[in-house]
Amino acid sequence: MPNGYNGKILHLDLTKGSLTTEEPKEAFYRKYLGGSAMGMHYILRDMPKGADPLSPENVLTLFTGVATGAPISGQSRLNANAKSPISGGIGDSQSGGFFPAELKFAGFDGIVVKGKSPKPVYLAIIEGKPELRDAAHLMGKLSGEVDDIIHKEVDPKAEILQHGIGAENGVLFSSLVSMSNRHNGRTGMGLVMASKNLKAVVVRGTKKVQLADPKALTALNRVGPKALPENGDMVGLAKDGTATVVLFNNTIGTLPTRNYTEGQFEGCEPISGEKMSETILKERDTCHACVVKCKRVVEINDGPYKVDPRYGGPEYETLGTFGSYCGVDNLAAVSMANQICNEYAIDTIAAGATIAFAMECYEKGVITKEQTGGLDLKFGNAEAMLKALDMLVKGEGEFGRTLGMGSERAAQK
Numbered sequence: 001m002p003n004g005y006n007g008k009i010l011h012l013d014l015t016k017g018s019l020t021t022e023e024p025k026e027a028f029y030r031k032y033l034g035g036s037a038m039g040m041h042y043i044l045r046d047m048p049k050g051a052d053p054l055s056p057e058n059v060l061t062l063f064t065g066v067a068t069g070a071p072i073s074g075q076s077r078l079n080a081n082a083k084s085p086i087s088g089g090i091g092d093s094q095s096g097g098f099f100p101a102e103l104k105f106a107g108f109d110g111i112v113v114k115g116k117s118p119k120p121v122y123l124a125i126i127e128g129k130p131e132l133r134d135a136a137h138l139m140g141k142l143s144g145e146v147d148d149i150i151h152k153e154v155d156p157k158a159e160i161l162q163h164g165i166g167a168e169n170g171v172l173f174s175s176l177v178s179m180s181n182r183h184n185g186r187t188g189m190g191l192v193m194a195s196k197n198l199k200a201v202v203v204r205g206t207k208k209v210q211l212a213d214p215k216a217l218t219a220l221n222r223v224g225p226k227a228l229p230e231n232g233d234m235v236g237l238a239k240d241g242t243a244t245v246v247l248f249n250n251t252i253g254t255l256p257t258r259n260y261t262e263g264q265f266e267g268c269e270p271i272s273g274e275k276m277s278e279t280i281l282k283e284r285d286t287c288h289a290c291v292v293k294c295k296r297v298v299e300i301n302d303g304p305y306k307v308d309p310r311y312g313g314p315e316y317e318t319l320g321t322f323g324s325y326c327g328v329d330n331l332a333a334v335s336m337a338n339q340i341c342n343e344y345a346i347d348t349i350a351a352g353a354t355i356a357f358a359m360e361c362y363e364k365g366v367i368t369k370e371q372t373g374g375l376d377l378k379f380g381n382a383e384a385m386l387k388a389l390d391m392l393v394k395g396e397g398e399f400g401r402t403l404g405m406g407s408e409r410a411a412q413k
């Protein structure tokens, strides 16, 4: 077995309730390496042609890479792949955090999920032992509530990847979320997992990743912190997170503004990474073994939008879609939108962009207050934006359900 891998892939057939462990040969690992390449091997092999993305025939894969779990920056990544319910093509979405490394420590390189369980279950992999457990008590709960319940019943150090209420309400761009703030956000992978009645994957383990030359990796790892202060891009990423590019994008005319009818936003400074660092940033967070610490943790205790730090803080894409895209220059409102997306496990990019699309339709008279459920959905109306998001995640009314289908399908209506 090449270093870096466990040499084990878990196959879960939810229709049969069966769990089998495959131990592929070294050639397999050398050919596919990991991530989406490895996942696609199983999807192309096992998913029937023409399969409905939300049918038991769809195959959902969760794969780490060769370096995942090693003590070096930037390696803790998990690829989720399946046929996408949004595009009908290949869904591909990546997340960071601690779940990917913990999956390796729990003894597996990846998981292949098929079929559909007759009732909600979650998969627990504890110290190399996988089992299915009842998940009825986790349904209808916010991501943070699910985390609390599972931490109590399994292990406080367990890492949890879950779909949320957004998927239970049929939001097409539902995500998979871990730590209540790290997402496999794009392409609807949360809805695929929900369609299989698999509520969550819970991992905990203490297995070490085998390294070919641990000393060399330690030496390499020391280079990062030394080089970081001399690299302007990395300094910006560490200090202000991915939000460091808000002002830059505005300068070069690529900050998506008012449903991308413009590329510059007059209200960019209040939603910039610099402003977030100066005002509501509580702390910086990280992924397993990463020295960059680009993740934002924000907290707001006063005013109309109270924001809980457990739900992290907005990335650039979230500031772009719920901020400039919607013409909103209110950082607290954008942070609230970020929290709602994290609580309900939906993709912030698709959610914000779909609401911005609805705002343009409203401004141009394509839709009226009658269709928006009474919302004055003008660009810049933060309160209406948040109410629209609330309707979207809850699938509330015709308008909420339409928003949950994304802008392309909404346009076709």
Ligand code: SF4
Residues within 6 Å of the ligand: 073, 074, 075, 076, 096, 097, 285, 286, 287, 290, 291, 292, 293, 294, 295
């Ligand atoms: S902390 Fe930021 S830079 Fe480091 S692995 Fe996570 S996302 Fe990447």
